[in-house]
Amino acid sequence: MEQNGYRKQVRGIYRFISDHLYYNRPDIEVKGEHFNSAILLSLLTALNRGKELIIGEPGLGKTTSAEFVCSLVYQFPLGVIWGSEVSGHPEQTEEKIIGRPDLGKLNRGEEDVIWTNFSQIPVKIVDEINRLPETKQSMILDGVDRGNWEYLNEMIINDEYCLFATANYHDGGTNTIIAPLVDRFDVMVESRYPGANLSFLVGKKRRKDEILRHPRYEKELYRVLKSKIDYEKKMTQMEEVCSAFGEHLHEALGVRPLQRQDRDKIRAEMETLGLDLDASAFTRMLLAECSFCDRYGQKRVVENCEEGCHYTSYLCHDIKNCASNRLPTSMTQYAQALAWLLGDSAVDIEHMKAITPYALSHRVQWRDDTLSQKERSQRDDPFPIFLAKEAVKAVSQRYRQQSDYIKDALAIGAKIFQGESLEPLDGDHPLYREIKKDVEVRQH
């Protein structure tokens, strides 16, 4: 990893965006290094084939940050990215998002599909997703989940893709992103105001996005996208043009974008990074708190947490819904990506703690009394991310107090599964109960 220089290349991209394109203040610290969460998580999303929801006030760079990252990670000129974006509005149709019938051929009695740029290119940006009706939101997220885009009886399969969706804060023109849909996003991040002084600089430097444009390559890519050749061949041709654009960027700007094989190798390297025991135990602890209910077996959004329960000091008391299985997947993937970026040999608890608030914030439905208690707290983050950070802080404090004991309990669980006759450990945390439940299944 160190020899092939990919990490240096990715850090170069981060630095270039941060220094030249997206003025920002660092707002996240991991192991002594400071990053801006919007750029960092967008970069990890692009590398990781993830799905990111970017929230923020209008005009604070939600879409542009995603565009810059995608342009440099996937070597697409900005003009092509703009031409493939789906903009959220209530009249948006499947034909504009996925594909439409080829009317010329239809007149001749043949059925063929003209695929949209959005469905074809790996970079998928949906601007203001919450202005789309829920059916259209669902259509996009289904497509991105599976990598399949279907129209009429035809289908194209994306083998590499990532999704960025932006959302303004709730106003008169927005729909709600319903819970099952929002759960499909791996992370949620805020594109924040950079402060008055940097904002003033943004105002002075006009058209900074011109540096990521190239009309000739853009025309060439449009020609390839419009062509009627097989999708796989189209992708190969597109990659060639993209590589040429990447070379141009390297010569003109000194930043080297990633080619397809670079991205594949980076992903392969990320996947080799395992979780160390603390990262694993901490994640299990958090998941237990986000899903456990002593009385009803598990959290369910339709059931209320009773007062007087022994577990009222844990997260399960403050939240309404149950953590989905997508949560640990998102946490692990992004923590692996972060560990890779930092050059660490395994995912540790620091990576997990840094990533978790962004993977958790949009997925948790907090109880009304918890919301009203903390609504007016002093904070820097938007309310959902603030609450998630507080939750992670509380869980990590509990983990610090009993990390050895929890690892003992998990180790004993492992031994029982191996067939050893041991008693599971008792302790004051939902995780011990969860271990017991699993062990009971094994024992019976």
Next chain:
Amino acid sequence: MKGSPRAKARPSGLSGRHGSAIQNPFQEFQSYSFSRNDIPLDRIVQSTEAVMDQIRLGYEKLLEEEAKELVWMVQYNTIIKAYEVAERYVRDIHYSAEDIEDFCFALENTQKIPYLIPGPAGLYISALCNYAKEEEILLKLSELKTEINLLGFRLTKGKRLLIEGDAGDFTGIGLEGGDLVVEGNAKNWTGAGMRSGRILVKKNIGLHTGEWMMGGEIHVGGRVRGLGNIVEGQVFEREKMVFPGKVRHPNIDY
């Protein structure tokens, strides 16, 4: 500890009922060598729970013996008898002032304690306070919806009981030299029959204040709604002595 790893003979195997391999969800911890059997936090939790169980049991016994029909009338002999029963259970328990506070909270906030009857509950808490090791005890009652009666019953010399929130009827009756402070209001018959010591009620106090009081002082930061038939002692309203004094009409608003 209950959960300590104890080796038992049991057949091993990784296959389920149908011969399929069972996923070990703890696989990565297989090589982790466990050594500790318990942690201080766990011991604290367990011992606290054990003490609470004992305290709860004593209260339940008191209810069984003294409030069989879940009705309890405040009469001189019922108070004395119930307090004796409470003393019997309380004196053998090793608890701290925090445990008393936990018990007060548990009275309303847990299903483990079936009934909160203000009279016996107050007597039981008074017995807990009188037998506590600590000289100063703080009871945070402001969160409770029910006002507890008879708090501070027979509070002995050298003890200081601070009540955050309001107290019910018969607060500090039979005080025996202790120092009772109520941060909120107290209801009727406060300090009745007290012999010595001091009661400070920072807000208002109800009727029959100091009824058959034999000594000591009652200080009220707000308004005294009515004095009882006081034999001896002093009552102050907003630092002004109202007994002994000119206004001597018992149980009349003034």
